[in-house]
Amino acid sequence: MMRICVVGTGYVGLVTGTCLASLGHSVLGVDTQEAKIAMLKAGVMPIYEPGLEALVGEAREAGRLAFATDAGEAMEAETLVLVFAIGTPTGADGATADLTALLSAVETAARQRAAARRDGFVAIVVKSTVPVGTCRALDALVARHLPRAAYAVVSNPEFLREGNAIKDFLEPDRIVVGSDSEEGLGLMRRLYAPLTDRGFRLVALGRVETSEMVKYASNVFLAAKIGLVNEFARLCDRVGADIDDLAVGIGLDRRIGGASLKAGPGFGGSCFPKDLRALTRTALDRHCPMPIAEAVILSNEMQKAHAVATIVETLGGDVRELRLAVLGLSFKAGTDDLREAPALAIIEALIAAGARVVAYDPVAMVHARELPADIELAPSAEDAVQEADAVVIATEWKQFAALNWGRLQADMARPLVFDLRNILDGPALVELGYDYVALGRPGATTLTTPADAASLARPAHSIAAE
Numbered sequence: 001m002m003r004i005c006v007v008g009t010g011y012v013g014l015v016t017g018t019c020l021a022s023l024g025h026s027v028l029g030v031d032t033q034e035a036k037i038a039m040l041k042a043g044v045m046p047i048y049e050p051g052l053e054a055l056v057g058e059a060r061e062a063g064r065l066a067f068a069t070d071a072g073e074a075m076e077a078e079t080l081v082l083v084f085a086i087g088t089p090t091g092a093d094g095a096t097a098d099l100t101a102l103l104s105a106v107e108t109a110a111r112q113r114a115a116a117r118r119d120g121f122v123a124i125v126v127k128s129t130v131p132v133g134t135c136r137a138l139d140a141l142v143a144r145h146l147p148r149a150a151y152a153v154v155s156n157p158e159f160l161r162e163g164n165a166i167k168d169f170l171e172p173d174r175i176v177v178g179s180d181s182e183e184g185l186g187l188m189r190r191l192y193a194p195l196t197d198r199g200f201r202l203v204a205l206g207r208v209e210t211s212e213m214v215k216y217a218s219n220v221f222l223a224a225k226i227g228l229v230n231e232f233a234r235l236c237d238r239v240g241a242d243i244d245d246l247a248v249g250i251g252l253d254r255r256i257g258g259a260s261l262k263a264g265p266g267f268g269g270s271c272f273p274k275d276l277r278a279l280t281r282t283a284l285d286r287h288c289p290m291p292i293a294e295a296v297i298l299s300n301e302m303q304k305a306h307a308v309a310t311i312v313e314t315l316g317g318d319v320r321e322l323r324l325a326v327l328g329l330s331f332k333a334g335t336d337d338l339r340e341a342p343a344l345a346i347i348e349a350l351i352a353a354g355a356r357v358v359a360y361d362p363v364a365m366v367h368a369r370e371l372p373a374d375i376e377l378a379p380s381a382e383d384a385v386q387e388a389d390a391v392v393i394a395t396e397w398k399q400f401a402a403l404n405w406g407r408l409q410a411d412m413a414r415p416l417v418f419d420l421r422n423i424l425d426g427p428a429l430v431e432l433g434y435d436y437v438a439l440g441r442p443g444a445t446t447l448t449t450p451a452d453a454a455s456l457a458r459p460a461h462s463i464a465a466e
Contacts, residue, residue: 005074013085021059048336078120152184157215163334178211233263233440243440268331320354328395329361343394
């Protein structure tokens with residue numbers, strides 16, 4: 001068992017600390033937000049992540065997980081792994097990562113460690129997604145307070161998908177750590193031994209810059225894949241091809257793979273948009289432009305604009321005074337995260353065009369203060385579609401596919417569905433009398449479910465989508 005202190009209890013920090021505790025380590029989760037720590041001590045989760053509440057409860061009951069507003073007590077440990085999971089949002093310039101909070105937290109911790117006067121060793125682990133060169137800067141910052149023999153700065157990027165974060169941590173594709181300190185790398189091997197002993201691979205890199213870059217490179221590849229499938233969906237609409245069948249055809253190529261080949265209204269969340277902007281700015285600052293990564297950003301904006309244009313044009317070019325029901329607000333299913341959610345961009349554009357938008361999301365409406373001021377929130381999906389001139393599926397929650405669309409039709413002013421996630425069985429909806437518009441899926445085909453079926457979920461392909 002190792003003594004761990006995780007600074008930051010957001011999506012990454014809370015999942016990381018909880019999972020490390022579940023592996024047998026002693027973990028203190030620290031956050032300066034007193035209200036958040038009070039919630040966690042009361043067993044209330046400040047975020048939505050499937051399975052997290054139960055795992056936190058188990059770890060606390062076993063005495064391996066605690067929460068505090070200050071890391072001081074952890075500094076008494078002779079050997080300490082100090083993990084920083086501090087947000088690095090886009091800065092005021094709209095591109096670079098804002099490292100203010102991270103720099104402050106690391107310096108505060110270094111001062112506390114120095115004040116504790118312990119003779120042991122501390123690994124300062126950076127989980128936050130940071131521009132290349134940040135760990136070197138942090139090393140210089142910590143060196144003002146601690147002798148270099150007493151610490152090591154380690155890059156340990158996270159690869160957690162919201163909605164699947166616990167599984168991603170406990171069953172990782174890979175664990176990446178980077179440091180020029182053998183002692184620091186040794187502590188990371190001990191930290192992750194419960195996973196590597198089960199066969200999961202730890203990649204130890206001798207340069208922090210490479211580890212920092214792995215995170216950005218991974219996100220660019222994934223975002224490019226999503227961007228490409230969305231572009232193909234737009235082309236499929238023009239040439240009569242089916243994007244879902246196309247995804248199967250190309251996904252069976254092992255060099256491409258089937259994950260993330262799902263058309264949608266664009267990517268969002270706390271990682272892809274922010275990280276692509278930060279990376280392309282870093283590249284420009286180093287006089288090494290990355291036109292492909294820059295194009296992915298533009299393509300994603302085009303996809304959101306395409307979704308809005310499709311809705312407006314289908315409704316005759318004028319949505320003023322129309323009641324539009326938007327189902328889904330979070331940037332994807334399985335999370336309550338609204339950061340850069342495509343649904344919000346689409347809603348804002350529709351409201352600006354004069355539409356009356358009534359929305360519902362099964363978990364994200366707790367963040368109502370982050371929503372556009374003119375949006376109306378409904379207590380259920382069924383309430384949202386009442387008298388609607390159209391329904392827009394903006395997030396791929398399974399419960400939207402499970403709605404009784406046969407009954408809902410009678411409640412709508414017009415039976416029109418814009419399926420921006422391709423989760424419904426379009427032909428079955430058409431058979432019920434709906435007008436059905438999806439992304440890259442041509443007209444009705446043979447029904448795969450009875451016309452009066454309560455659930456109209458799209459039959460699953462053999463290729464899994466992320």
